[in-house]
Amino acid sequence: AQSVAQPEDQVNVAEGNPLTVKCTYSVSGNPYLFWYVQYPNRGLQFLLKYITGDNLVKGSYGFEAEFNKSQTSFHLKKPSALVSDSALYFCAVRDNRGSTLGRLYFGRGTQLTVWP
């Protein structure tokens, strides 16, 4: 069965420090991987995706993510956190087998707090 795990409910970092939000997945085949961010009273905003190719993908607002096939992980990273990065982050996987329009499977979300 397809699943996505975000092992940390909360991540707290100081402004200027690097941040990592972890995600592991269990999907057969070659999935597409995504990160979304949710600010209060807003929808899920697309940050970045991995489809194929270079394992390090770059996205919006200075975020990047590293795909590791052997560890089935897709951790979100940023070299220097900002207070404005504080939000709820979701990892999602698209199963490309048997799913015609690409339903997404989500993790529970990780609340990132960046303190000044």
Add this chain to the structure above:
Amino acid sequence: EPEVTQTPSHQVTQMGQEVILRCVPISNHLYFYWYRQILGQKVEFLVSFYNNEISEKSEIFDDQFSVERPDGSNFTLKIRSTKLEDSAMYFCASRGDRVEQYFGPGTRLTVT
């Protein structure tokens, strides 16, 4: 930048009543989705829709649920007879040629 919009932002209804949640996808998108998130749980897929028909639905999407694209802009989710366990945040999403889906802000449905 184009956005997916949803109305209402919050809907309160009594058990057994019908509700219609409305979404306006991004204008040139052709693939549409509904997801929901029960408080404290994961975002879950409900249904996908393309070319005026359901493409895929989850086990959650039973006969009480239906979707429709009544005109060229709206995409609706109807729950015929709401239950307490339908209380959740409902997200609409749309997609164009790219693989990423774009989500609306959600409608919080409260069934009393």
